[in-house]
Amino acid sequence: MPQSLRTVLIHTPCYELQDDRLEPPLGLLYIATWLNCHGFITQIVDLSSTAAPNWMSQIPPADVYGFSTYTPTYHRTLDIKAQLHQIYPGARFVAGGPHATALPTAVSRDFDHVVVGEGEASMLMLLLLLLRTLARGSTPPPTLTAPLIEDLDTLPYSDYALVDVPSYHRIVDGNPSLSILSSRGCPHQCVFCNSLVMGRAQKVRYRSARHVVGEIVALKEQRRINAFRFQDDTFTLNRPRLREIARLLKPQGITYRCFGRVGQCTSEITDLLYASGCRHISFGVESGSPRLLARMVKHQAVEQIRRGIGNAKASGLAVRVFLLVGFPGETWQTIQETIDLMLDLRPDEYSVYPVIPYPGTPLYNDPTKFGITRIDTDFSRYFQVARGRTTGYVFRTDALSEMDIAAMREILIARLAPVIQWAGDSTRNR
Ligand code: B12
Ligand code: SF4
Structure with missing residues (x-):
């Protein structure tokens, strides 16, 4: 039994x-x-x-x-x-x-x-x-x-009666929200990212637009939730499906936020996002240095960063960027390239994480390939960002000590903070 x-x-x-x-x-x-x-x-x-x-x-x-x-x-x-x-x-x-x-x-x-x-x-x-x-x-x-679940539509909608929904604090555009996942996986293989570790990089799987919007409508009706946060690694990946989700979402009058890739954010896509209720998009920009982006295997050109952020802002989306500091090969010159790009593009919110070689990532598995000479094995320090903007500096390279990376992060923050809001201080999007 x-x-x-x-x-x-x-x-x-x-x-x-x-x-x-x-x-x-x-x-x-x-x-x-x-x-x-x-x-x-x-x-x-x-x-x-x-x-x-x-x-x-x-x-x-x-x-x-x-x-x-x-x-x-x-x-x-x-x-x-x-x-x-x-x-x-x-x-x-x-x-x-x-x-x-x-x-x-x-x-x-x-x-x-x-x-x-x-x-x-x-x-x-x-x-x-x-x-x-x-x-x-x-x-x-x-x-x-077990093998990855091929057809995500076979999974039932999450039963929120299992948790105390009102006790959670995530807000989207100022309103209480719930998280939702419309796909699993990411086709990219950035060497610092945990998506590879979960085995999800092998195959991106999508829920159908109807299944996703059906769940949103059910949450709206049953729980009176009108704001959502898509947790997908990259919500903007599959254009035909995105168009269909947007079409079905439009009459629902909900607001949402999501993670996107700058390279996918044409003006058609960012207009579509806004029209369907998206008010906030986060991009993993990481760096303004083409050399570092290539070393990260980010498959992202600086020109794409410019266009993606520009399109999102022009469509009316609030833009949050995640920046990485201390990737092996970082120098004061590459830090300056990141500062210049951000001061030029002026996203609405930013966060700066030091690179953390999470177990299972290429950085952790093969540190010498990246010039990493020492990795701290105290996992309790593996925070990207914690209370009061504190963080963990957990590796060094031939050229960079933990202190150097900390100093670079401080300078980045000092230069960006006067003009761009620290993501953790956002009162409309937590
Ligand atoms: C939402 C989120 C958060 C939220 C909330 C987390 C929560 N309450 O669940 C917040 C903002 C609080 C958060 C914080 C942090 N997060 Co976070 N977060 C995520 C995110 C974007 C989505 C998680 C999610 O819901 N996924 C969807 C579900 C379906 O997938 P899943 O959680 O992986 O669960 C599946 C499997 O893992 C497995 N599974 C999970 N739990 C269990 C338990 C059992 C018993 C079994 C059998 C299986 C199982 O089965 C699940 C269903 O298939 C992921 C990225 C991602 N795409 O997953 C990062 C992620 C989980 N976060 C990460 C990190 C690094 C952090 C932080 C350390 C960042 C920081 N501030 O420094 C903190 C600390 C987290 C902690 N608790 O220690 C890493 C984890 C790396 C690691 N090795 O630990 C991830 C993978 C992001 C990344 N790409 O690096 N995070
Ligand atoms: S950082 Fe973003 S784009 Fe790169 S592998 Fe991770 S989820 Fe995909």
Whole structure:
């Protein structure tokens, strides 16, 4: 009987962030909804903003505990797991998400099972195997992985009754919002990005426009939510589908924000975005230096940055840019190129992250290829941006020390802050 296994999926708090309760954990919502559709009893416990002494009182008894793992909070996930293990020694503990996917061997030393990649099918398989094998005294394999889900329309709409929607703070154009995912994966292979690690780079999969807009309409009607944030790596990737989404969204009168690629943002696309309710777009600009963009394998020309940002602004979209500092090969000259480009283009909001070699990325796997001579192994420092604009400087190269990268970031901020708003200070878009 499937119902005999109770599962609790846990999101670890991240106190270091300016706001750690922006949005419900979408990955866990997908998995829990999927398991419940298959007859299991699954709950989500989102511990974001929950102080450590209150963790255990929030977590009900269960047979299986599943954790989303992120690199900078992995140590805290282990704390939660250790406390639960003391209380429920007979339970099974499962890790999934970005960190477990990147380092399955290391993580399998801490957990009974590790799920690599997308969790819906593997977690269902694990529970079915547990039911079967527990009865026989054996156990399922320590590491599970499943092929990527081909047809995302086969996944049900996330069941938001599993979380406390009003407790989240994400706002879009000044209004309370929910996150939505219309595709999985990215065809690009920027060497610092985690998208590769999740195995999603192999194949981008799209939900149909009708499925996406159907979910938005349902959330609008059931939860009175009129603002959304598309979490897709690149929402602007598939033009025919984007046109169809825009056509269906237009009569809905919602607002939304998304991530785009500058190279895809022709004026036709940015006008379409605005007309369908988009009010804010974020671009991974990274650098104003053609040489560094090439080293990052960003496949993005400075001219495309100019055109993409120009088109988005002309269409009326607020533009946020993400800049990277300290990529191997960065110099004061390349920093100046980034400053000049940004002062010229004047996006509305910006953020500056130091490059972090997250486990599983080419930077982490093959550091010497990029001239990286030392990587800090203290993962709790792997923050791109935390409270008060603090961050982690976790590697050095022959030419750049952690101090150099910190100094470059300070100068970038000092030059841009007077004219462009720091993303974390935006009051309309959090
Ligand atoms: C939204 C988001 C956030 C939000 C909210 C997170 C939340 N509550 O869920 C906020 C803004 C708070 C955030 C913060 C940060 N984030 Co973030 N974020 C994302 C983003 C854009 C979308 C996540 C999402 O919903 N994806 C959609 C779902 C369906 O996919 P998923 O989460 O990967 O889940 C699937 C699998 O991973 C797996 N799975 C996940 N959990 C579990 C658990 C179990 C038990 C199982 C079996 C499987 C499983 O199954 C899921 C369904 O298929 C991703 C990028 C991305 N495209 O995924 C980055 C991403 C997750 N973030 C990342 C980072 C680096 C951060 C920060 C460190 C940034 C910073 N400020 O310094 C912080 C700290 C995060 C932390 N908790 O430690 C990295 C993670 C890298 C890593 N190795 O940890 C990612 C991958 C971005 C990137 N490309 O680098 N983030
Ligand atoms: S940085 Fe953006 S474009 Fe590059 S691989 Fe990651 S998601 Fe794709």
